[in-house]
Amino acid sequence: MCWWRALVAAAVAAAFCVGTGTGTAVNVVSKVEDAANFHIYYGQTFKVIKNVIDAKSYLLIQNNSRMAATRTKYCTQRIRSFVVPFSNFSADTYFFPVECMQLLGLLGLLKGITTNAVASACALKLYGEGQITILNKDAPEDLMQFAAHFVTNTDQQQNYCNLADFLPFYEDHPLQRAEWIKFIGVFANLETRANQVYDRIKENYLCLAGAVANQSRPFKPVVAWLAFYNDIWSFTQDKSKLKYVEDAGGENIDTSINRITYNTSNPDDLEALHAILCQTVDVVIDETATLDPAAYTVSSFLENVGVEDHSCFAFLTNQTLWRYDKRAYNSTLDWYDGAVSQPQLVLADLIQAFSSPGNASTTFLRNIAKGEGVLSIDGSMCGSQDFSTPMDPTILPCP
Ligand SMILES: *[C@@H]1O[C@H](CO)[C@@H](O)[C@H](O)[C@H]1NC(C)=O
Ligand SMILES: *[C@@H]1O[C@H](CO)[C@@H](O)[C@H](O)[C@H]1NC(C)=O
Ligand SMILES: *[C@@H]1O[C@H](CO)[C@@H](O)[C@H](O)[C@H]1NC(C)=O
Ligand SMILES: *[C@@H]1O[C@H](CO)[C@@H](O)[C@H](O)[C@H]1NC(C)=O
Ligand SMILES: *[C@@H]1O[C@H](CO)[C@@H](O)[C@H](O)[C@H]1NC(C)=O
Ligand SMILES: *[C@@H]1O[C@H](CO)[C@@H](O)[C@H](O)[C@H]1NC(C)=O
Ligand SMILES: *[C@@H]1O[C@H](CO)[C@@H](O)[C@H](O)[C@H]1NC(C)=O
Numbered sequence: 001m002c003w004w005r006a007l008v009a010a011a012v013a014a015a016f017c018v019g020t021g022t023g024t025a026v027n028v029v030s031k032v033e034d035a036a037n038f039h040i041y042y043g044q045t046f047k048v049i050k051n052v053i054d055a056k057s058y059l060l061i062q063n064n065s066r067m068a069a070t071r072t073k074y075c076t077q078r079i080r081s082f083v084v085p086f087s088n089f090s091a092d093t094y095f096f097p098v099e100c101m102q103l104l105g106l107l108g109l110l111k112g113i114t115t116n117a118v119a120s121a122c123a124l125k126l127y128g129e130g131q132i133t134i135l136n137k138d139a140p141e142d143l144m145q146f147a148a149h150f151v152t153n154t155d156q157q158q159n160y161c162n163l164a165d166f167l168p169f170y171e172d173h174p175l176q177r178a179e180w181i182k183f184i185g186v187f188a189n190l191e192t193r194a195n196q197v198y199d200r201i202k203e204n205y206l207c208l209a210g211a212v213a214n215q216s217r218p219f220k221p222v223v224a225w226l227a228f229y230n231d232i233w234s235f236t237q238d239k240s241k242l243k244y245v246e247d248a249g250g251e252n253i254d255t256s257i258n259r260i261t262y263n264t265s266n267p268d269d270l271e272a273l274h275a276i277l278c279q280t281v282d283v284v285i286d287e288t289a290t291l292d293p294a295a296y297t298v299s300s301f302l303e304n305v306g307v308e309d310h311s312c313f314a315f316l317t318n319q320t321l322w323r324y325d326k327r328a329y330n331s332t333l334d335w336y337d338g339a340v341s342q343p344q345l346v347l348a349d350l351i352q353a354f355s356s357p358g359n360a361s362t363t364f365l366r367n368i369a370k371g372e373g374v375l376s377i378d379g380s381m382c383g384s385q386d387f388s389t390p391m392d393p394t395i396l397p398c399p
Contacts, residue, residue, distance in 0.1 A: 030182040030191040034175050034202075037167055038183055047084075047186055054154045054165045060084045060186060075161035082162070085189040086147035090114075090135055095152050097168065097340040098123045099391075100181045103197045104190050108387030111146055119327060119334040122387065125379035148187060172239040174247075174343035175202055181341065193390055200393055205247075205344040207398035212249035212351055221282035221320070221354045223250040228264075228288040228304040233273055235260045236287065244343075248350035256280055264306045277305070278312035283320040283354060286368065293325040293333070294374040301368065319369040320357045326366035329377040339364050341393075348396050 029042050037052040045065035049058040059074055059081040061067045074081040090112030091098070098120040101107045107122055112135040116127050126132045135142040143149050143160055150166040164187070168180035178201050185194025223245045225236035235254060236242070242252050253276070254260070262273040277284075288304060290296045298321060302310060315321045327334035339346050345363045352360035357367060366372040 028191045028195070030185055030195055032179065032182060034173065035168075035171055035179040035182075036176060037170055038180070040182070040186055049183060049186060051165055051167065053167050053170050056080065056165065058082060058164060062189075073161075075159075077159065080161055080163070082148055082164070082187065084187055086187050088146045089148040089150065089187075090143065090146045091149065091166075092137065092151040093118050093123075095169070095336055096150070096166075097152075097337045099338045099341040100184055102391040103181060103341060103393060104185055104188060104193055105388050105390030106184070106188055106190070109188075112142070112149075117330060117332040119329045119332045119337045119377055121377050121379055121381035122385070124329065124377070125382040126387070128379045150184075168340055173243050174240050174346065175205055177240065177340050178202075178343050197390075197393055200395055201342060201344050204393075204395045204398060205347055208344060208347050208351060208396065209247040211399050212247070215249070217249065220249060220251040222253050222256070222280055223283045223285065223354070224253040224276075224281045225285045225287055227286070231263055231265045233262045233264065233305070244346060244350055248347055248354055250283065250350070250354050253281060264304075270306065273305070274307045277307075277310075277315075282314055282318070283322070283357075284315045285322045285324065285353075285365070287324065289331075290325075291331045293323075293328045293331060294376070296323065296325070296368070297371070298368045316369055318357065319367060320353065321367070321369035322353055322365045323368055324364050325374060326362065326364055326372070327375050327377055334377065335364055344396060345394060 030040055032039055039050045041048040041050070045062045046067060047060045049060065051058065055078065057079050059079060061072060061081055061083050063083050063085065068083050072081065086109065088109050088111045091110065093113040093115050098118055101110055102120070102122060107126065110123065110126070110132055112133050113123070113127070114135050114137045116124070116134060118124060123132065140158065140160060144162055147162060148164050149160065149162050150164050152166055152169060154165055154167070166180065166183060168177040171177045179198050181197055182194045185191050225241050227234050227236070235257065237260060242254065245252050257276055262269040264270050264273070286301050288296070301321065310316060324335040324339070325333050327338070349362040349365040352362060353365055360367065366374065
């Protein structure tokens, strides 16, 4: 018997040993279809999430069950228990797709964030109204106030009992990342909504990808995701970005280069980079991080590349030089938020970037070759909405 089965068995035994009142039976379940890094199991009055990356199990006990009434609680290296549905939560927002919460109608329960550098207009609005407070990342009493505290990396050494590792960024495919909405849904008994949102997003994504795959094109554009840091240009190795390129009908450059980093202070490297950009690349997505996205233009790119003669760069003549910082709050990008929860929008951006760059209307990508600027996110863009009403995903027309 594997260890989570033992846990489930123990929990079932606990539920039945203490008496007859078993609480709400769970009717609707979420089944993980695509994501690789979490699994969900259901009992009568509890659920178990097994998190593959941190090897932890979260035992979620229904609030009206016997187990909850007897205050059954686990807080060990491997098992943490939570009473669900939660009525409040907090999140480590240094990298956090807040939009997942909005798609579930849970933003009103978000009471604490570790930074207000968030690319979500509604979270900024709630923060501005004093409904969300800033928590000190290093103060246990801050992080332990709410029913759950979600974090998106496993680096933290702390082992607070309300800590839940929410890890979409560890998945390789954009759809796998989006499916983590089910992870949050389980904590709120919102399986129905989470399933519905994911199904619609997945259907739309696969339809868009299918339509592209059906087109017979004379050639596929060769695409490079490139970032500059400390004099070095690096081609991406992020699998989800490579998948996006394939799904949007492009070809990844990584198959035609033998190295991923090029030091611009080294003349041989610079020459090699120059040759790659001249001969091979049709589309560039410049991922270079900056504290001031609005100030990053095509001249910033050329300055960083540092070659005098760029007349041979087809992505300049064809105006196919992009960045994914179109939607930003200061230097915080919606690319790490809305783009994670709604990958169909990213796919649609890339399809346009590859097929009709002159005429694209994109959500996350901006065409710096055309001088397209940044859209600055602020709380006023949220409007006057009820935070318990779930936001609908944006479903794009697809043949
Ligand atoms: C359980 O949670 C639901 C939904 O938040 C709430 O209405 C109900 O009062 C809670 N029940 C108990 C016993 O806490
Ligand atoms: C964002 O920029 C505004 C205006 O420059 C500034 O007032 C604010 O403090 C910044 N917020 C964050 C979280 O950096
Ligand atoms: C959060 O919700 C729990 C019940 O789930 C409640 O006991 C607690 O007081 C709430 N915390 C705050 C700070 O509102
Ligand atoms: C792709 O082509 C197949 C076979 O012609 C067709 O059944 C399918 O509906 C097409 N898919 C899309 C999304 O257009
Ligand atoms: C890049 O090349 C320069 C010149 O050769 C060298 O001084 C520098 O250390 C290199 N940078 C890295 C990160 O390797
Ligand atoms: C880019 O422009 C060249 C002519 O400058 C053209 O031959 C080529 O097909 C264009 N590439 C793309 C991807 O549109
Ligand atoms: C731009 O889009 C419009 C409508 O979608 C279309 O009619 C027009 O031909 C497109 N222009 C280019 C240059 O692709």
